[in-house]
Every structure is written in structure tokens, then in C-alpha cells.
Amino acid sequence: MTETSEHTPTEQELSEVIAEFEEYRERLISQTLATAQKAKVMKATALAQLEPELAKIDAVLKELRDRETTS
Template sequence: MTSSADTAAPQVTIEEITELITEFEKYRERLTNETLDAAKKAKVSKKETMAKLEPELAKIDAALAQLRAQLAALTPETAAE
């Protein structure tokens, strides 16, 4: 028997969440590195560049936190360790 909650939100697997976390971490690192490289070439200070980049990094960090919370909810035995 399927509840309406099951049809509204498809179930994701631990592997899918783990893969998303990995991809977001890679994206965050690449975004930071490429932005800093471009800023260096444009002779923009690292401080100014990071100030402009911070809102986007905060969004990525929030998404990562949410994914990690979902992963912890799916794997409570590993979260307790």
C-alpha cells in the first residue's frame, strides 16, 4: 500500500545522495579555484572576490548540509559512530 507521501516525493538511495554530496563538493572547489584564478588574472583582490563569491558558496554549503542530513536520516547506524 502506497501513501500519498510516497508518490509526492520519490525515494532516493544512499548511493544517490552520496554521489550528489561528492558532486557538490567538487563543484564548490572548482568554482572557488576557477573564480580565484580569473580574479587573479583580472588583478582583483582575493578578499573582494571571496566577498562576491560567498553568497553562492553559502547556497552550496546549505545544499550540502541538507544532503548530509538526509544521508544521516537514511543511515542512522553510521551517524551514531
């Protein structure tokens, strides 16, 4: 059965999603740097290529944190 109304996340759900996004962000950075090191790519080059994705994640995190503080 599907819900017809939009689900409003609880404060705990928001906190869990924020924590998951933070973990994802850190894992993405560490895996990218590890791969760059194996490929002998400079750290700055790897991070520059990763920056657009990190910006998206940071924007989502900011939105979630804003929702968390207003709920």
C-alpha cells in the same frame, strides 16, 4: 514514461550528489580565484562576491548530509 510518485534517493545516490556538489564548490572557488588573479582583483574581494553562492551550496550540502544520516 514518467513516475507519478516521488523518487526517494538511495544512500549511494545521496553520496554521489554530495560528492558532485563538493567538487562543484571547489571548482567554483578555484576558477573564481584564477579569474580574479588574471583580472588583478584581490582574493578577499573575489571571495566576498562569491560568498552568497557558497552559502547556498553549503546549505544544500548540509541538507543532503542530514538526509544521508537519517536514511
